[in-house]
Amino acid sequence: MTTMKVSVEYNVSYSYDNQVTINDNVLRVFPPKEFWQNPIDEQVSIQPNGKIIYYTDRFGNKNARIKITEPHYSVFYKVISTVETSPYKVTVNDDLNLPLDKSLLSSGIRMYLNPSTLINPELIRLRAPDIVEHVTTLKEALTVLTEWVTKNIEYVPSSTTIQTKARDSLALGVGVCQDKAHILIGFLRSLGIPARYVSGVLVDTPGATHAWAEAYWPNVGWIPLDPTHNRSFDLENYYVKYGHGRDYDDVAPITGYFESNSPNSLTQLMVIPTIIEK
Numbered sequence: 652m653t654t655m656k657v658s659v660e661y662n663v664s665y666s667y668d669n670q671v672t673i674n675d676n677v678l679r680v681f682p683p684k685e686f687w688q689n690p691i692d693e694q695v696s697i698q699p700n701g702k703i704i705y706y707t708d709r710f711g712n713k714n715a716r717i718k719i720t721e722p723h724y725s726v727f728y729k730v731i732s733t734v735e736t737s738p739y740k741v742t743v744n745d746d747l748n749l750p751l752d753k754s755l756l757s758s759g760i761r762m763y764l765n766p767s768t769l770i771n772p773e774l775i776r777l778r779a780p781d782i783v784e785h786v787t788t789l790k791e792a793l794t795v796l797t798e799w800v801t802k803n804i805e806y807v808p809s810s811t812t813i814q815t816k817a818r819d820s821l822a823l824g825v826g827v828c829q830d831k832a833h834i835l836i837g838f839l840r841s842l843g844i845p846a847r848y849v850s851g852v853l854v855d856t857p858g859a860t861h862a863w864a865e866a867y868w869p870n871v872g873w874i875p876l877d878p879t880h881n882r883s884f885d886l887e888n889y890y891v892k893y894g895h896g897r898d899y900d901d902v903a904p905i906t907g908y909f910e911s912n913s914p915n916s917l918t919q920l921m922v923i924p925t926i927i928e929k
Contacts, residue, residue: 653737653738653888654735654736654737654888655735655736655737655854655888655926655928655929656691656733656734656735656736656926656927656928656929657733657734657735657736657854657891657924657925657926657927658731658732658733658734658924658925658927659682659731659732659734659852659854659891659922659923659924659925660729660730660731660921660922660923660924660925661680661728661729661730661731661732661860661904661922662727662728662729662919662920662921662922662923663727663728663904663905663918663919663920663921664725664726664727664728664918664919665725665726665909665916665917665918665919666724666725666916666917666919667723667724667725667909667911667913667915667916667917668913668914668915669724669911669912669913670722670723670724670911670912670913671722671723671724671726671909671910671911671913672720672722672910672911673718673719673720673909673910674701674717674718674719674723674726674907674909674910675716675717675718675719675907675908675909676716676717676728676905676906676907676908677714677715677716677717677905677906677907678695678714678715678717678728678730678904678905679708679712679713679714679850679893679894679902679903679904679905680730680732680860680893680904680905681693681712681713681714681715681730681732681893681894682732682734682851682891682892682893683711683712683713683892683894685892687736687737687738687739687740687888688734688735688736688737688739688890688891688892689734689735689736690732690733690734691733691734691735692732692733693730693731693732693733694729694730694731695715695728695729695730696727696728696729696730697717697719697726697727697728697729698725698726698727699719699721699723699726700719700721701717701718701719701720701721702717702718702719702720703715703716703717704716708901710894710895710896710901710902711894711895712893712894712895712896712902713894728905732891733927734891736854736888736889736890736891737888738885738887738888739875739885739886739887739888739890740875740884740885740886740887741868741871741872741873741874741875741884741885742884743790743868743871743874743884746788746789746790746791747788747789747790747868747869748787748788748789749786749787749788749789749792749842749843749844750842750843751789751843751844751869752869753843755869755870756845756867756869760845760867761845762897763840763845763846763847763867763897764840764843764844764845765840765897766840767897767898767900767901768897768898768900769814769815769816769817769833769898769899769900770816770817770833770836770837770840770897770898771816771817771818771837772837772838772840772841773841774818774837775817775818775821775834775837775838775840775841776837776838776841778818778821778822779821779838782796782799782838783796783838783841783842786842789844789868792838792839792842792844792866793839793844793866793874793876793883793884794883794884796835796838796839796878797835797876797877797878797881797882797883798881798883799838800831800834800835800838800878801831801878801879801880801881802881803824804820804821804824804825804826804830804831804834804878805824805825805826806825806826806827806828806831806879807825807826807827808827810823810825810826810827811823811825811826811827811829811830813829813899813903815830816833817830817833817834817836817837817898818837820833820834821834821837828861828862828863828879829862829899831862831878831879832848832849832862832863832864832878832879833848833898833899834878835864835876835878836848836864836898839864839866844866844867845866845867846864846865846866846867847864847865847867847873847895847896847897848862848864848895848896848897848898848899848901848902849862849863849864849865849875849892849894849895849902850862850892850893850894850895850896850899850902850903850904851863851890851891851892851893851894852890852891852893852922852924853889853890853924854889854890854891854924854926855889855924856924857922857923857924858921858922859920859922860893860904860922861879861890862879862899863875863876863877863878863879863886863890864876864877864878865895875890877890891924
């Protein structure tokens, strides 16, 4: 099995017009152990210094809540993760007819069938009923719908925001990786297939984070799907996963608030993946 050692540096900074008295943020950029990735090391840097509390959220993701109470005009966070990756591949030789037998799904899996803040499966299906009505098996759903989103939702940077709902980006026919993942998840959930949103990094695409999806196959596990690059079942070993949830809101790389008279902040983000050993 081919393995690769990767370093991923996540840098985000905020600057303000006026002094900030409290900055309280949650970082979700810590690669978990998976069958295809093994975290080796992580380093967290903060300027100015703050209090860090680590915890695991309801989805199993590692989070870091960082509270800074020292007055400041800017703040900087850096997380460097070293990860060993192997091919992100799941092989399934048989197939299952749809709809899936829900008795095969635990409660922890069934929550990925439900509507979420940014994804309403029924509204997705109403907007595009012809796309899903002829899909009859699980393998067909995963491959055909991934391909459809890749080809029919044009990748246009800055065409949407982090709060654009899946039904809206589908209607527009444009979006970025987040929107493509949301639309695919909406299609799958509308067919009774549990699907979740994945946040991470594509090693050969520096600059920003990436988003894709995972769909649940009973008695097998989670199947990786990247509707930005039309990859299903096999995403090779160029992906580093940060976490998963129902949609972007559950695994946003950083969220939080600040207290200040400054109405605005300037954000700068840079993600730097480096292949250390191949």
